[in-house]
Amino acid sequence: MTYEEFVNTRLGALARYAVMLTGDQHTAQDLVQETMVRVQLNWRRVSRAQAPERYVKRMMINQYVDWRRGSWLRRVFLRPDPDPSIAAPADHAQRAADRDVIWNVLATLPRQQRAALVLRYYEDLPDAEIADMLGCTVGTARGYISKALSRLRESADRLSLGGIR
Amino acid sequence: MIEDELRDAFARHEAQAPALEPLRRAIDVLAGRRRRRRAVTRAGAAAVVAALAVALPVQVWRGKGADVLVPLIESVAPVAVPEGPLNLLLLGLDQRGTLADSRADTIMLVHLPADGGRAYLFSINRDVVVDIPGEGRERISATYYYSGAEGTRKAVEKLTGLRVDAVATVKFTALRSVTDALGKVPVCLPDPVTSDHTGTVFPRGCRDYSGRDVDDLIRQRKHLPHGGYDRDRIGQRVVLGLARKAGQLDILRDAGAVRRLAATPGVTVDVGGLDLLGLALRLDGTTPDMITGIGQPTWNSTPTGGERLDPKVAPELFAALREGTMEAFVSAHPDWVLQE
Numbered sequence: 001m002t003y004e005e006f007v008n009t010r011l012g013a014l015a016r017y018a019v020m021l022t023g024d025q026h027t028a029q030d031l032v033q034e035t036m037v038r039v040q041l042n043w044r045r046v047s048r049a050q051a052p053e054r055y056v057k058r059m060m061i062n063q064y065v066d067w068r069r070g071s072w073l074r075r076v077f078l079r080p081d082p083d084p085s086i087a088a089p090a091d092h093a094q095r096a097a098d099r100d101v102i103w104n105v106l107a108t109l110p111r112q113q114r115a116a117l118v119l120r121y122y123e124d125l126p127d128a129e130i131a132d133m134l135g136c137t138v139g140t141a142r143g144y145i146s147k148a149l150s151r152l153r154e155s156a157d158r159l160s161l162g163g164i165r
Numbered sequence: 166m167i168e169d170e171l172r173d174a175f176a177r178h179e180a181q182a183p184a185l186e187p188l189r190r191a192i193d194v195l196a197g198r199r200r201r202r203r204a205v206t207r208a209g210a211a212a213v214v215a216a217l218a219v220a221l222p223v224q225v226w227r228g229k230g231a232d233v234l235v236p237l238i239e240s241v242a243p244v245a246v247p248e249g250p251l252n253l254l255l256l257g258l259d260q261r262g263t264l265a266d267s268r269a270d271t272i273m274l275v276h277l278p279a280d281g282g283r284a285y286l287f288s289i290n291r292d293v294v295v296d297i298p299g300e301g302r303e304r305i306s307a308t309y310y311y312s313g314a315e316g317t318r319k320a321v322e323k324l325t326g327l328r329v330d331a332v333a334t335v336k337f338t339a340l341r342s343v344t345d346a347l348g349k350v351p352v353c354l355p356d357p358v359t360s361d362h363t364g365t366v367f368p369r370g371c372r373d374y375s376g377r378d379v380d381d382l383i384r385q386r387k388h389l390p391h392g393g394y395d396r397d398r399i400g401q402r403v404v405l406g407l408a409r410k411a412g413q414l415d416i417l418r419d420a421g422a423v424r425r426l427a428a429t430p431g432v433t434v435d436v437g438g439l440d441l442l443g444l445a446l447r448l449d450g451t452t453p454d455m456i457t458g459i460g461q462p463t464w465n466s467t468p469t470g471g472e473r474l475d476p477k478v479a480p481e482l483f484a485a486l487r488e489g490t491m492e493a494f495v496s497a498h499p500d501w502v503l504q505e
Contacts (some may be wrong), residue, residue, distance in 0.1 A: 007189060011188065011189060012185055015182040015183050015188060016179045018182075018183075019178055019179070019181045019182050020175050024181070025181045025182070025183050028181070028182065028183055029183040029188060030440060032188060032192075033191050033192055033195060034189065036192040037192055037195045037199060040192065041196055041200060043200060073226065085403075100174070102167075102170050102171060102174045103177075106174070117171065118175070119173060121168060121171045121172050122172075122175040141381075149168070152167055152171070156167065156170075
C-alpha cells in the first residue's frame with residue numbers, strides 16, 4: 001500500500017478515532033496531524049507493519065497518552081489542556097445536554113482509561129488486543145475499563161439527578 | 166446500560182471529526198517542512214562519514230551498503246551527486262573546562278578533485294595570520310571566535326581562493342566518542358610522542374588506539390619538533406586511521422554502529438546546497454591509500470608570533486587545488502606531503 005492509498009481510505013476513520021480519544025475537534029485535529037506527519041515521514045516502516053492501520057492507531061494512542069507528560073502537545077502547540085466543560089458540542093437543547101453528560105464525564109477520566117474505553121466500545125477490540133495497543137497486561141487493561149465504567153456510572157447518576165432540571 | 170450509552174455517545178460524536186481535505190493539506194505542509202529540517206539534522210550520520218573520516222568508506226557502499234544508509238537519511242528526494250571539484254572544511258574545536266568552544270584548533274580542508282577517487286587533506290596551521298574584517302590582523306583560529314564556522318569558512322576561502330562547499334565542525338570530545346563507536350582506531354606515528362597532559366607514551370609505529378588515547382594524542386603540540394605543524398599531521402594520521410577502520414568494519418552495513426555515530430553529540434555540518442548522501446557517494450571509491458595529507462613542513466613565523474604560509478609554495482598549492490593538478494604538486498614538494 002502506498003501512503004496515498006492509506007490516506008485516501010483511512011484518514012476519515014483515523015479522524016473519528018481521534019475525536020473519541022480527545023473529546024474535541026481541535027485537539028483531535030492536532031493529534032491526527034501530528035501522528036500522520038510521522039506516518040508520512042516513516043512510511044517505509046509503517047507500511048511494513050502487519051496491519052498498518054492498527055500500527056497508526058497505536059501510534060495515536062501513545063501520542064495521546066504521552067500528551068500529559070508534555071511530550072507533544074505542549075511542545076508543538078503550546079495550547080492549554082482542553083476545558084472539559086466545553087468539550088460538548090454547542091447544542092443548547094436540554095435533551096442533547098442530558099445525553100452529553102456521559103461525554104463530559106469521559107473528559108474527566110485518566111487518559112489510559114479513556115483510551116481503553118474507546119478501544120472496547122468504539123473499536124470493539126477484544127481485551128488482549130486492547131492490552132497490546134496500550135502496551136500493558138490484559139489484567140491492567142481490564143482494570144482500566146472497570147474503573148472507568150464505575151466512575152462513569154457514579155458521575156452519570158450524580159449529574160443527572162442533581163442536574164439542571 | 167452504561168455500556169450502551171457509551172456506544173451511543175461515541176457514535177453521536179463521529180460527526181465532530183475534523184474536515185478531511187484541510188487536514189490532509191496541513192499534514193502535507195507540516196511533513197514537508199519537517200522533512201527539510203530533518204534532512205539537515207539526520208545528515209549527521211553521513212556527515213560523520215564524509216567529514217570526519219573523509220571516507221567512512223563509502224567503498225562499502227558498492228552495491229550493499231546503500232540500502233542501509235538510505236532509510237537512515239529517510240530522504241525521498243533523488244540523490245544528486247555533486248559534480249566538479251569539492252572542498253569540505255573540517256574544523257576541530259577544542260572545548261576544555263568551562264570555556265565555550267571559542268577556537269578552531271584544527272583546520273583541515275578536504276579536497277576532492279573533479280575526477281578519480283583521490284582525496285587531499287590540507288591542514289592550515291591555526292596560528293596563520295589573516296585579515297578579519299573589522300578586527301584587523303588575527304590568527305585564523307580566532308575567526309571562529311568572532312563569527313563561528315561561517316567566519317572561518319570565509320577566511321579560508323579568502324586565504325586559498327577556493328570555494329568551500331561544506332563545513333563540518335567536530336568537538337574533540339566527539340572525536341573520542343566516534344573512535345569508541347568504531348572500536349579502536351589504527352594510527353601510525355613516525356616518531357614516539359609523550360603526552361604533556363597524561364604522560365602517556367605513544368610509541369613509533371602503528372597501534373590501535375582507544376577514544377581516550379586519540380583524544381589525548383591529538384592535543385599534543387608543545388614538545389613536538391614542529392609544534393602545531395606536527396600536531397596537524399597527527400590529526401591527518403587520525404583521519405586516515407578512522408577511514409581505514411571504517412573500511413575494515415564495513416561500517417555502513419552495521420546499522421547499530423551507524424546509529425551510534427549518528428547520535429554523537431558535538432558534530433555539526435553545514436552542507437549548504439549539497440546533498441550529503443550524494444556527497445558521500447562522491448567519496449565512493451576513495452580508499453585510505455588514495456588520501457594524501459598536505460601541510461606546510463614547519464614554522465614561518467611573524468615577529469608577533471603568528472604564522473605565515475610559505476610565500477612561494479602556498480600559492481602553488483592553491484593553484485594546483487584550483488586547477489586540479491595536485492599530482493604534480495605532490496611530486497614537486499615531497500616535504501609538504503604526509504609520509505606514511
